[in-house]
Amino acid sequence: MSATLTTHDREGLITWIGKLVVDASVAVGELTLFFLDMLVWLLTHLPRRPVLFMCMYQIGVQSLSVVMVTGGFIGMVMAVQSYDQFRFMHLETNLGAVINISLVKELGPVLAATMLAGRVGSSMAAELGTMKITEQIDALRVLGANPMHYLVVPRFLACVLLIPMLTVMADAAGVFGGWLISTQVCGIDSLHYWNHTEAYIGSFELFSGIVKSVFFGAAIAVVSCQRGFHCRAGAEGVGRAATEAFVYSFVAILTVDFFLGIVANGLYPWLVK
Secondary structure, eight states: OHHHHEEEEEEEHHHHHHHHHHHHHHHHHHHHHHHHHHHHHHHOOOOOEEEEEEEEHHHHHGGGHHHHHHHHHHHHHHHHHHEEEEHHHHHGHHHHHHHHHHHHIIHHHHHHHHHHHHIIIIIHHHHHHHHHHTTTTHHOOOOOOHHIIIIOOOOOHHHHHHHHHHHHHHHHHHHHHHHHHHHHTSSSOHHHHHHHHHHOOHHHHHHHHHHHHHHHHHHHHHHHHHHHHHHHHHHHHHHHHHHHHHHHHHHHHHHHHHHHHHHHHHHHHHHOO
């Protein structure tokens, strides 16, 4: 009896793993086809300026306050949490270098993209999902307008162009927050703070974070729009599309960050000598 149950459990586990692999392959394939379709329209038909500017306002201007607050508190939290460890090793003057290099190279782009995936990505998925279940997307096709060109391309361009700018603003807010806490609360001399920052942070670290944010913005736009276009009927379907947009965008951000980190480490000896 025990052997029978064990065999049954193994078969169930293999079935579950196989279903998971198949579902993941289908999801990746659908996302790839959606991205290629969007890319064709992007390269052949530029979006209308009013539609693009409206998307840029919604994604960029309306997200600025959230990103600035997030970046500022990231820098302040890092200063508070790191000071005791550095003081124990008598390296507290190096605190500025550690905070700022972590911000501009890794934490700033990733956490800013995560916040934007929650705010922008969920919003885009819910908006497009509502348009799908109310048949507004079908109405666009009837009127002769391609939904991919009219709805997806402007949002993709807005994310790719503005999320790097928002990342720079988040980095600036984090650097200021870290400096404020380090100098005014922890008592570190401002001259030492900035001297160590300048010694360890160069153009490669700054631009690597900005390049990452470009890919993060593309991932957020593609995943969120694809989830909206494949929204199921009903209010539950819209909510599920918004949730999936954030979760899948977050997974995509971490995956892209991992591979870009490997590439950046490989290029570092060649670009910085």
